[in-house]
Amino acid sequence: MELICPAGTPAAFHEAVDAGADAVYCGFRDETNARNFPGLNFSREELKQAIAYARKKGCETFVALNTFMRAGAEDIWYRGAADAIACGADALILADFGLMAHVAEKYPEQRLHVSVQASASNPDAINFLVDTFNAKRVVLPRTLTIADIARIGKSIRCEMEVFVFGGLCVMAEGRCSLSSYATGKSPNMNGVCSPASHVRYRKDGRDLVSELGAFTINRFPEGEAAGYPTLCKGRFDIADSSGYAFEDPVSLDVMGELEALKAAGVSALKIEGRQRGKAYVAEVVKVMKAAVNSPPEQRGALLSRLRSMSEGQKTTSGAYEKRWR
Amino acid sequence: MPERTRPGLTLGPVYYLWDAAKWRDFHFRIADEAPVERVLIGETVCSKRQHFIEPHLAEVVERLEAAGKEVVFSTLSLVTLARESKQIREMAAESDHMLEGNDLSALAVLKDKPHTISPLINVYNAPTARLLASRGAKTICLPPELPFASVQEIAENCPDIDFEVFAFGRMPLAISARCAHARSKGRIKDNCLFVCGEEPDGLPVKTLDRQSFLTLNGVQTVSHACQSLLGELDDLVAAGIRSFRLSPQDCNMVEVARLYRAVLDGVMGADEAIAGLQKIYPAAPLSNGFHHAREGAAWVARARNLQAS
Numbered sequence: 001m002e003l004i005c006p007a008g009t010p011a012a013f014h015e016a017v018d019a020g021a022d023a024v025y026c027g028f029r030d031e032t033n034a035r036n037f038p039g040l041n042f043s044r045e046e047l048k049q050a051i052a053y054a055r056k057k058g059c060e061t062f063v064a065l066n067t068f069m070r071a072g073a074e075d076i077w078y079r080g081a082a083d084a085i086a087c088g089a090d091a092l093i094l095a096d097f098g099l100m101a102h103v104a105e106k107y108p109e110q111r112l113h114v115s116v117q118a119s120a121s122n123p124d125a126i127n128f129l130v131d132t133f134n135a136k137r138v139v140l141p142r143t144l145t146i147a148d149i150a151r152i153g154k155s156i157r158c159e160m161e162v163f164v165f166g167g168l169c170v171m172a173e174g175r176c177s178l179s180s181y182a183t184g185k186s187p188n189m190n191g192v193c194s195p196a197s198h199v200r201y202r203k204d205g206r207d208l209v210s211e212l213g214a215f216t217i218n219r220f221p222e223g224e225a226a227g228y229p230t231l232c233k234g235r236f237d238i239a240d241s242s243g244y245a246f247e248d249p250v251s252l253d254v255m256g257e258l259e260a261l262k263a264a265g266v267s268a269l270k271i272e273g274r275q276r277g278k279a280y281v282a283e284v285v286k287v288m289k290a291a292v293n294s295p296p297e298q299r300g301a302l303l304s305r306l307r308s309m310s311e312g313q314k315t316t317s318g319a320y321e322k323r324w325r
Numbered sequence: 326m327p328e329r330t331r332p333g334l335t336l337g338p339v340y341y342l343w344d345a346a347k348w349r350d351f352h353f354r355i356a357d358e359a360p361v362e363r364v365l366i367g368e369t370v371c372s373k374r375q376h377f378i379e380p381h382l383a384e385v386v387e388r389l390e391a392a393g394k395e396v397v398f399s400t401l402s403l404v405t406l407a408r409e410s411k412q413i414r415e416m417a418a419e420s421d422h423m424l425e426g427n428d429l430s431a432l433a434v435l436k437d438k439p440h441t442i443s444p445l446i447n448v449y450n451a452p453t454a455r456l457l458a459s460r461g462a463k464t465i466c467l468p469p470e471l472p473f474a475s476v477q478e479i480a481e482n483c484p485d486i487d488f489e490v491f492a493f494g495r496m497p498l499a500i501s502a503r504c505a506h507a508r509s510k511g512r513i514k515d516n517c518l519f520v521c522g523e524e525p526d527g528l529p530v531k532t533l534d535r536q537s538f539l540t541l542n543g544v545q546t547v548s549h550a551c552q553s554l555l556g557e558l559d560d561l562v563a564a565g566i567r568s569f570r571l572s573p574q575d576c577n578m579v580e581v582a583r584l585y586r587a588v589l590d591g592v593m594g595a596d597e598a599i600a601g602l603q604k605i606y607p608a609a610p611l612s613n614g615f616h617h618a619r620e621g622a623a624w625v626a627r628a629r630n631l632q633a634s
Contacts, residue, residue, distance in 0.1 A: 068449035071478035098452030120429055122404045128433030143502035171499035177470045178498050181621035216532035237531040238509040246505050319502045325514035
């Protein structure tokens with residue numbers, strides 16, 4: 001199985017390639033990709049150089065243009081696609097049908113991957129994208145169990161890529177407006193979720209309160225580590241109880257299920273984390289590459305090393321395991 | 326531009342789990358009294374709930390059609406199981422009604438059959454709308470998140486497509502494989518015992534500072550605030566929007582429809598209608614922030630509207 005690694009900066013890109021990534025995914029420094037964070041992403045020139053470096057080392061580059069085109073400003077996305085192709089991108093990762101149609105028609109030779117943001121969660125949906133836009137691979141939403149993935153794999157006409165490590169969306173990706181409900185900025189339209197520009201921390205007595213827009217997302221008593229207020233990982237009151245209503249502040253780790261994923265027909269394992277620093281990327285890629293290449297019985301030590309790098313050090317198998325639902 | 330037809334009202338599918346008799350009686354009353362042209366029916370949120378309305382589907386369809394309403398069957402929003410895919414395929418093959426797609430799988434199986442597109446399908450621009458129309462979409466209800474500038478641009482560039490806008494109701498904001506509603510009551514999706522049915526207008530999620538924020542409806546999360554575009558109807562009609570969707574809440578939806586109809590017909594001013602709406606549905610504050618390119622929870626008052634224009 002291929003290992004698909006994140007890069008938010010040219011430095012992280014180099015680290016990922018050197019650590020043994022089979023492919024690195026990245027995006028332009030604008031609203032065309034779903035990690036449109038300040039200080040991240042690539043200029044055209046940086047992308048060109050990164051792709052050349054990767055190619056020399058036998059590593060592929062996937063360029064994510066996976067937000068939805070703003071009406072009237074479609075040219076920004078069309079130019080992004082043209083430039084990524086001119087830079088030598090091995091695949092474009094797309095979510096918007098209008099953009100998929102444009103790329104399929106104008107660049108029929110270009111390899112097209114379906115972003116997780118497109119929310120293709122069943123064989124009919126996936127085959128629709130294969131038949132209509134000649135998609136070669138789908139990144140599956142984090143709403144499926146491994147049994148679901150195995151069943152889907154049998155009836156689709158393209159490759160499957162799945163997230164195995166890093167941040168975890170609780171909601172079906174590409175179908176969530178929680179962030180824009182609180183801040184006006186969304187993953188689909190702006191490439192951001194719970195953006196830092198709208199985050200505020202304030203002291204309230206001995207508590208530290210984290211806010212997103214006008215809303216309190218969490219409250220940390222003195223001594224408790226304060227996490228980032230990602231909306232769906234906040235603590236809320238429901239009826240008489242309070243707690244993590246949607247999901248705890250955990251990250252995804254299904255590296256323990258590599259054999260099951262392989263048996264399910266998965267071709268590529270994806271690591272989340274374009275917002276992560278180069279040291280994190282280097283370490284995670286190196287350990288995961290070693291894990292993928294080791295026989296199952298030797299993976300234990302590697303995977304426990306990986307676990308120590310997870311956000312908050314608590315991890316979950318998410319929807320891959322049925323009881324998570 | 327073609328001559329403007331009278332803008333219509335559409336009643337969206339009931340998102341919440343109502344008991345079967347309530348669901349039936351609600352639609353009977355809509356059939357008899359509500360000034361809506363089109364009614365969407367069907368369970369769209371959770372496939373586990375589908376058996377609740379089935380015994381009453383035929384009589385509800387009959388009553389609505391006898392009253393001259395167009396009935397459209399809506400489909401599931403998050404399709405992951407084989408039986409869910411199969412159900413949509415069978416509906417597409419067998420139904421003699423128009424169907425509405427809520428998930429990409431519906432787009433696949435509805436190709437070349439006239440159908441409608443729900444606000445849960447991501448249509449953010451004109452090329453996407455044209456692509457869907459070329460495959461048989463007749464009406465596209467745009468996502469609630471879209472600002473007016475985008476709505477205007479899309480409608481202007483696709484004059485042959487009927488666009489609808491989500492004009493009343495708590496906005497569908499997210500859907501998950503996980504059921505936060507069941508979990509809040511110590512259960513999980515697989516053994517939920519349909520506890521979401523205990524809250525026919527959703528279960529409030531408040532912040533730790535007791536701010537009303539979101540609402541759980543099974544695997545779906547909707548807003549706490551209730552979208553109201555009463556003050557924006559004129560602009561939307563001028564932009565070419567042909568119909569407005571009213572999403573059922575647990576309130577007097579006949580009166581809600583009458584208010585929207587009265588404003589569209591120019592017999593009631595928006596301010597009077599907004600005051601009326603707050604009385605009919607006092608459970609939630611009104612919001613129109615998305616329309617004004619703000620956070621969705623925001624309410625942009627009419628006076629500011631006028632200044633801005």
